[in-house]
Amino acid sequence: MEKLKLLVSQQEIEKAIGRIAEELKRDYRDQPPLLVGVLKGAFVFMADLIRALDIPVEIEFVKLSSYGTKTKSSGKIRVVQGLRSPIRDRDVLVVEDIVDTGLTIHFLLDYLAKKKPRSLKLCALLDKPSSRQIDLAIDYKGMEIPDVFVVGYGIDYNEKFRYLPEIYYLEETS
Ligand code: IMP
Numbered sequence: 001m002e003k004l005k006l007l008v009s010q011q012e013i014e015k016a017i018g019r020i021a022e023e024l025k026r027d028y029r030d031q032p033p034l035l036v037g038v039l040k041g042a043f044v045f046m047a048d049l050i051r052a053l054d055i056p057v058e059i060e061f062v063k064l065s066s067y068g069t070k071t072k073s074s075g076k077i078r079v080v081q082g083l084r085s086p087i088r089d090r091d092v093l094v095v096e097d098i099v100d101t102g103l104t105i106h107f108l109l110d111y112l113a114k115k116k117p118r119s120l121k122l123c124a125l126l127d128k129p130s131s132r133q134i135d136l137a138i139d140y141k142g143m144e145i146p147d148v149f150v151v152g153y154g155i156d157y158n159e160k161f162r163y164l165p166e167i168y169y170l171e172e173t174s
Contacts, residue, residue, distance in 0.1 A: 002157070007150060008143065008167035013125075016142035017045075020123060021052035023140055024093070032056050033091040038108065039063040039081065040162070041097035044154030045125045045142075049095060060085060066104055077107040083115070092117040093140075097155050098126040101133040126150065126167070 024033075032055050037046040039061050050057055063081035092112060099105055105122060112120055125142035151157045152164030161168070 003171040003173050004168040007169045010165050017048050017052050020140045031091050033093045035059045035093050035095050037061045037095045041155045042095050046095045087115045087117045089118045091119045094122045096124045099124045100128045100131045102136040106134050
């Protein structure tokens with residue numbers, strides 16, 4: 001059995017997105033970026049983020065798969081759905097839900113860098129710095145969280161809990 005415990009409220013999510021949006025508006029005002037969302041987890045964050053911006057962004061999505069346990073990435077990652085449009089000379093901003101070990105995003109940034117964008121930056125709503133296995137700069141960050149397994153706000157556990165408007169952590173009960 002899983003028990004959900006509230007970790008980040010709707011209000012805290014909104015505040016973090018508002019702050020990121022201000023930073024993005026400042027940095028991208030004269031060069032509207034192409035936002036590349038990582039499916040499926042980042043879709044809710046992406047939707048709220050673009051509506052908090054008043055710059056004309058374009059969006060794309062990529063889907064990756066990682067072989068591992070249900071709660072930890074193995075680092076063996078593959079692109080399941082790649083980009084549908086070229087990114088050469090574009091200002092690309094990757095939008096991710098959570099950076100945990102960092103292996104998934106490291107792989108994706110490498111994959112995108114080979115396509116020669118003009119700039120490539122990373123935006124993540126949640127950061128679990130204590131689980132990091134690879135050095136990684138998060139250019140725009142919502143908030144740091146402890147090493148717990150979270151769900152809600154687009155983020156799932158076995159496809160469950162994505163619909164929840166807040167972010168919860170899972171507590172195993174027997
Ligand atoms: P990383 O490769 O370990 O950084 O893992 C990144 C991906 O693992 C994220 O995009 C999520 O899809 C998934 N992930 C990591 N932590 C969690 C979590 O707490 N809940 C749900 N998915 C997670």
